Amino acid sequence: MSKLSPVSFSELVRKLKTLDFEGPFSGGKHLFMIKGDLRLTISNPHRQDIGVELLKKILRQGGIRRDEWNQA
Numbered sequence: 001m002s003k004l005s006p007v008s009f010s011e012l013v014r015k016l017k018t019l020d021f022e023g024p025f026s027g028g029k030h031l032f033m034i035k036g037d038l039r040l041t042i043s044n045p046h047r048q049d050i051g052v053e054l055l056k057k058i059l060r061q062g063g064i065r066r067d068e069w070n071q072a
Contacts, residue, residue: 002070004056006049012042012058018072019064038062 007015013024016033021040023033030043040062044050050058059069
């Protein structure tokens with residue numbers, strides 16, 4: 001299994017769209033993307049790259065495996 005690395009917000013959105021998520025939509029404090037009944041909250045802390053720990057949380061929340069992420 002390959003290691004995750006930090007990604008930019010635009011790359012996160014691009015890859016999530018490749019994985020059939022729609023959005024991002026604004027809602028409350030954070031943006032979110034939708035896939036079926038799943039609402040995936042995404043944040044962009046201070047407009048910096050999204051770190052590995054936050055990326056892991058986003059992937060876990062979205063039910064996305066690392067191999068799926070790496071292929072997207």
